[in-house]
Amino acid sequence: MADATPNSEMSNLTVETNPGEDFVDPWNVHSSSATGVDYDKLIKRFGSQKVDEALVQRIEKVTGKPAHHLLRRGIFFSQRDMTMILDLYEKQQPFFLYTGRGPSSEAMHLGHLIPFIFTKWLQETFDVPLVVQLTDDEKFLWKDLSIEETNRLAHENAKDIIALGFDVNKTFIFSDYEYIGSCKEFYMNMCRIQKLVTFNQVKGIFGFDDSTCIGKISFPAIQAAPSFSSSFPLIFNGRANVHCLIPCAIDQDPYFRMTRDVAPRLGLPKPALLHSTFFPALQGAQSKMSASDPNSSIFLTDTDKQIKNKVNKYAFSGGGATVEEHKQKGGNCDVDVSYQYLTFFLDDDERLAQIRKDYTSGELLTGFLKKELIEILTKIVGDHRQRRAQVTDDIVKQFMTPRKLNFQY
Amino acid sequence: MADATPNSEMSNLTVETNPGEDFVDPWNVHSSSATGVDYDKLIKRFGSQKVDEALVQRIEKVTGKPAHHLLRRGIFFSQRDMTMILDLYEKQQPFFLYTGRGPSSEAMHLGHLIPFIFTKWLQETFDVPLVVQLTDDEKFLWKDLSIEETNRLAHENAKDIIALGFDVNKTFIFSDYEYIGSCKEFYMNMCRIQKLVTFNQVKGIFGFDDSTCIGKISFPAIQAAPSFSSSFPLIFNGRANVHCLIPCAIDQDPYFRMTRDVAPRLGLPKPALLHSTFFPALQGAQSKMSASDPNSSIFLTDTDKQIKNKVNKYAFSGGGATVEEHKQKGGNCDVDVSYQYLTFFLDDDERLAQIRKDYTSGELLTGFLKKELIEILTKIVGDHRQRRAQVTDDIVKQFMTPRKLNFQY
Numbered sequence: 008m009a010d011a012t013p014n015s016e017m018s019n020l021t022v023e024t025n026p027g028e029d030f031v032d033p034w035n036v037h038s039s040s041a042t043g044v045d046y047d048k049l050i051k052r053f054g055s056q057k058v059d060e061a062l063v064q065r066i067e068k069v070t071g072k073p074a075h076h077l078l079r080r081g082i083f084f085s086q087r088d089m090t091m092i093l094d095l096y097e098k099q100q101p102f103f104l105y106t107g108r109g110p111s112s113e114a115m116h117l118g119h120l121i122p123f124i125f126t127k128w129l130q131e132t133f134d135v136p137l138v139v140q141l142t143d144d145e146k147f148l149w150k151d152l153s154i155e156e157t158n159r160l161a162h163e164n165a166k167d168i169i170a171l172g173f174d175v176n177k178t179f180i181f182s183d184y185e186y187i188g189s190c191k192e193f194y195m196n197m198c199r200i201q202k203l204v205t206f207n208q209v210k211g212i213f214g215f216d217d218s219t220c221i222g223k224i225s226f227p228a229i230q231a232a233p234s235f236s237s238s239f240p241l242i243f244n245g246r247a248n249v250h251c252l253i254p255c256a257i258d259q260d261p262y263f264r265m266t267r268d269v270a271p272r273l274g275l276p277k278p279a280l281l282h283s284t285f286f287p288a289l290q291g292a293q294s295k296m297s298a299s300d301p302n303s304s305i306f307l308t309d310t311d312k313q314i315k316n317k318v319n320k321y322a323f324s325g326g327g328a329t330v331e332e333h334k335q336k337g338g339n340c341d342v343d344v345s346y347q348y349l350t351f352f353l354d355d356d357e358r359l360a361q362i363r364k365d366y367t368s369g370e371l372l373t374g375f376l377k378k379e380l381i382e383i384l385t386k387i388v389g390d391h392r393q394r395r396a397q398v399t400d401d402i403v404k405q406f407m408t409p410r411k412l413n414f415q416y
Numbered sequence: 417m418a419d420a421t422p423n424s425e426m427s428n429l430t431v432e433t434n435p436g437e438d439f440v441d442p443w444n445v446h447s448s449s450a451t452g453v454d455y456d457k458l459i460k461r462f463g464s465q466k467v468d469e470a471l472v473q474r475i476e477k478v479t480g481k482p483a484h485h486l487l488r489r490g491i492f493f494s495q496r497d498m499t500m501i502l503d504l505y506e507k508q509q510p511f512f513l514y515t516g517r518g519p520s521s522e523a524m525h526l527g528h529l530i531p532f533i534f535t536k537w538l539q540e541t542f543d544v545p546l547v548v549q550l551t552d553d554e555k556f557l558w559k560d561l562s563i564e565e566t567n568r569l570a571h572e573n574a575k576d577i578i579a580l581g582f583d584v585n586k587t588f589i590f591s592d593y594e595y596i597g598s599c600k601e602f603y604m605n606m607c608r609i610q611k612l613v614t615f616n617q618v619k620g621i622f623g624f625d626d627s628t629c630i631g632k633i634s635f636p637a638i639q640a641a642p643s644f645s646s647s648f649p650l651i652f653n654g655r656a657n658v659h660c661l662i663p664c665a666i667d668q669d670p671y672f673r674m675t676r677d678v679a680p681r682l683g684l685p686k687p688a689l690l691h692s693t694f695f696p697a698l699q700g701a702q703s704k705m706s707a708s709d710p711n712s713s714i715f716l717t718d719t720d721k722q723i724k725n726k727v728n729k730y731a732f733s734g735g736g737a738t739v740e741e742h743k744q745k746g747g748n749c750d751v752d753v754s755y756q757y758l759t760f761f762l763d764d765d766e767r768l769a770q771i772r773k774d775y776t777s778g779e780l781l782t783g784f785l786k787k788e789l790i791e792i793l794t795k796i797v798g799d800h801r802q803r804r805a806q807v808t809d810d811i812v813k814q815f816m817t818p819r820k821l822n823f824q825y
Contacts, residue, residue, distance in 0.1 A: 188600025201631030
């Protein structure tokens with residue numbers, strides 16, 4: 008008995024939040040700390056593994072390419088079974104990527120881009136197929152939106168995702184309504200999962216109760232189903248055992264804890280995961296950005312002027328209250344939102360290190376960081392605006408048509 | 417306030433069973449009485465209406481045809497909103513028929529035929545489209561059967577249904593797997609229903625508890641969805657307001673109580689219903705027949721010899737223990753299974769009345785009833801066997817292909 012190593016993931020699908028601890032589930036993230044969620048504690052509670060230096064080095068070694076800065080900087084900080092994925096890759100065994108988006112608003116914000124930017128890097132680096140789930144059904148169930156509106160938003164959001172430059176020959180983007188209504192194998196996998204998960208379990212994992220509608224109760228199976236290659240018979244030629252890697256924000260982990268619990272009972276491989284931290288709101292790191300508060304985030308639809316104004320007006324400063332105090336005590340990068348945003352979007356490591364050093368010492372003022380950030384974001388959003396304008400309905404249709412991708416299975 | 421007429425259907429989705437009362441839900445039927453379920457009490461508890469003489473006469477009047485014996489003899493004994501359906505018919509407004517079958521076994525028995533025999537009469541009499549749902553997903557969730565097997569059984573059962581002589585130009589038969597996986601409008605209606613029904617409600621209506629799997633919990637929406645014409649865009653040309661009439665056994669009513677509760681909140685018409693009594697087991701009327709006990713029923717696959725043996729050996733007799741006793745006291749038609757079966761399958765009213773009279777008086781012995789029944793069943797099953805042999809996979813495919821039917825909408 009002394010040797011028994013409890014599998015914290017399997018034995019603890021339900022992750023209890025104790026008083027004072029950060030609260031993280033797919034719909035709410037709360038932290039009482041100014042530096043935001045304590046991610047090390049979250050790894051322990053969720054039973055995942057840290058993305059450590061050794062793993063980053065191994066990724067660089069097996070791919071022969073430098074790791075993405077989102078990986079190097081601990082933004083993708085947590086993982087499940089990445090070692091297995093790298094083992095597969097070394098043996099030239101196939102795997103595929105799966106990520107998603109809940110289309111609840113027309114304008115996506117910078118935080119929404121992070122998993123997709125990183126996913127694109129993963130796809131290019133490992134040369135693997137990608138499936139992107141747009142959960143229009145979820146948003147209908149959770150929000151005061153019609154089916155038609157959530158489906159329309161799915162197509163609008165697809166344009167933003169496509170504008171990041173995904174390869175149409177290697178990427179399948181789908182709306183749940185459209186894909187479930189066109190692929191019985193997907194629906195069959197939904198049923199297989201739904202047969203193995205009880206109300207007790209989803210109550211524990213997702214906090215449902217007796218007044219929850221039956222649509223929400225069964226939804227987790229819909230987010231789980233794309234983890235299995237048999238849900239995409241055209242892409243994987245009917246193969247059910249192609250491994251899956253899911254890059255996502257850590258708040259989505261409950262879905263995939265459930266998926267990983269179910270997978271072996273279905274005789275299917277557990278999906279591997281790479282979890283990101285949350286992209287902070289302009290006002291600070293206590294919570295995720297909110298699409299419903301236009302001043303909490305930079306939207307991909309913001310004008311240059313709006314970007315400038317929002318950063319200048321709302322980006323929480325870790326600097327001193329006066330120039331004198333700042334020069335004397337220095338700035339605090341751990342709470343400064345402009346600095347945090349630079350860690351997400353400034354890919355030059357040396358320059359970022361210099362900024363950190365000079366801001367911490369008090370040499371650089373908050374105004375400098377904001378100016379630097381405004382420049383970078385203006386370019387990112389401006390480039391995105393241009394590329395998105397070129398994404399026609401026809402291109403969206405190509406990405407969203409179930410089809411064979413340019414891989415052999 | 418004194419005028420308030422409580423709508424027992426709406427205010428009482430959950431029908432409590434008190435001690436000593438018959439228990440009826442979609443999975444279990446128990447009665448402690450030798451004459452079986454007390455259907456008058458069930459009508460009260462479920463809040464439906466009796467199919468009375470006036471209704472039968474009105475049906476004959478508006479259709480200009482004699483009522484089917486299953487209707488005349490009180491086998492379809494209960495209804496919801498049939499008056500509304502007849503009003504529509506008189507005004508030449510369209511409606512459609514919806515019934516179904518859970519494909520849990522290859523061999524359907526006589527009891528399974530009843531709703532289909534009656535539905536065929538309704539279709540021919542009113543000249544309306546018919547949709548038949550084969551809930552292969554339900555049977556996967558409830559039984560120890562694979563998805564592939566339940567889907568195969570759906571196709572096998574479709575052959576039996578088709579063999580009854582439904583018109584392919586007016587009838588769409590579908591497997592849930594296949595149709596959900598090919599029609600987003602159906603899945604959208606599932607979601608609409610699932611958003612409006614809570615766990616609390618299905619717990620009350622269907623007796624689910626916290627250990628119920630999430631597939632069962634959300635399934636009622638799948639049986640509800642075909643009640644709405646917008647679930648069949650090809651048949652109804654996108655019209656969402658075509659009224660629906662559901663002939664089914666009374667144990668299916670919980671699904672449609674729920675559907676009728678949801679319909680007005682979706683701005684859709686409530687389905688009307690015609691409920692049948694249960695076809696008794698050979699051993700007596702205390703329970704429904706069981707597909708898992710081969711001796712409890714006559715199967716459509718039984719040989720002439722099996723039919724003869726089963727009726728002679730197992731059909732519960734309401735006659736006296738000895739010929740003398742029988743001649744003295746007479747037989748009891750209310751518990752005699754052979755007589756009960758004749759009410760289902762002998763369409764000659766005069767002859768049935770004569771048999772009842774002569775059996776009750778003791779003039780006819782049980783052996784006569786059995787002989788009469790064996791003759792009738794041998795012919796029904798034999799004819800069915802012949803017609804079923806002619807139902808090719810190709811014909812099944814025609815019936816199960818989503819398509820326009822021969823009606824204008």
